[in-house]
Amino acid sequence: MNDRTIALIGPMGAGKTSVGRRVAKRLGRRFVDTDAAIAVEHGPIPELFASLGEPGFRGIEREVVQRELRAGGVVSLGGGAVLDASTRAALADCTVVLLTVSDAAVAQRLASDRRPLLTDGIDSWRRIAAEREPVYRALADVVVDTSRLPMTRIAEELAVQLQEEPA
Numbered sequence: 001m002n003d004r005t006i007a008l009i010g011p012m013g014a015g016k017t018s019v020g021r022r023v024a025k026r027l028g029r030r031f032v033d034t035d036a037a038i039a040v041e042h043g044p045i046p047e048l049f050a051s052l053g054e055p056g057f058r059g060i061e062r063e064v065v066q067r068e069l070r071a072g073g074v075v076s077l078g079g080g081a082v083l084d085a086s087t088r089a090a091l092a093d094c095t096v097v098l099l100t101v102s103d104a105a106v107a108q109r110l111a112s113d114r115r116p117l118l119t120d121g122i123d124s125w126r127r128i129a130a131e132r133e134p135v136y137r138a139l140a141d142v143v144v145d146t147s148r149l150p151m152t153r154i155a156e157e158l159a160v161q162l163q164e165e166p167a
């Protein structure tokens with residue numbers, strides 16, 4: 001395995017946080033979830049959207065994401081972090097893993113109000129995921145669908161695949 005930062009990207013609820021944490025553990029590498037880092041440093045994400053609007057949130061996200069990508073290890077990004085051009089450029093130096101999920105599978109995972117962009121539940125998810133799909137695909141080195149397998153299995157297989165990455 002090389003020592004490039006491993007970045008997990010993909011739509012809301014695809015499993016970036018859950019799978020990323022498990023992959024890092026298996027590889028013995030540091031793990032950071034950028035949404036969690038933003039919340040610790042700046043406050044809860046729904047409150048940041050409410051007080052600063054989406055552009056204000058994206059500015060904070062850009063700083064935190066790029067800092068963590070530079071720091072290395074396994075980094076799970078927020079679903080919309082790839083909307084920023086300078087973040088997309090930073091991802092060129094990383095091994096980028098795209099996690100996908102079907103709308104049927106994700107519907108059961110979104111039962112929480114902590115995602116401010118999902119104002120119309122699964123309908124908002126479908127629209128946002130479809131808009132971003134080409135951006136995610138263009139950045140991805142590895143694509144894994146999380147709809148059918150338990151996250152432990154996904155993490156196990158992904159860790160093996162990442163260990164085989166050429167130096």
Ligand SMILES: Nc1ncnc2c1ncn2[C@@H]1O[C@H](COP(=O)(O)OP(=O)(O)OP(=O)(O)O)[C@@H](O)[C@H]1O
Pocket residue numbers: 010011012013014015016017018019035076077078079109110115146147148149150151154
């Ligand atoms: N393979 C899976 N099978 C079943 N449930 C899963 C799977 N992966 C994740 N989940 C569940 O789906 C929910 C969302 O997962 P997670 O928070 O990891 O997604 P995310 O991609 O980080 O989303 P966000 O972009 O909102 O941060 C969690 O409750 C998690 O336990």
Ligand SMILES: O=C(O)C1=C[C@@H](O)[C@@H](O)[C@H](O)C1
Pocket residue numbers: 011012035045077078079080081114115116117
């Ligand atoms: O897809 C998105 O735009 C978002 C996903 C979450 O990870 C959070 O970063 C936030 O809720 C925005």
Ligand SMILES: [Mg+2]
Pocket residue numbers: 016017018033035076077078
């Ligand atoms: Mg997450």
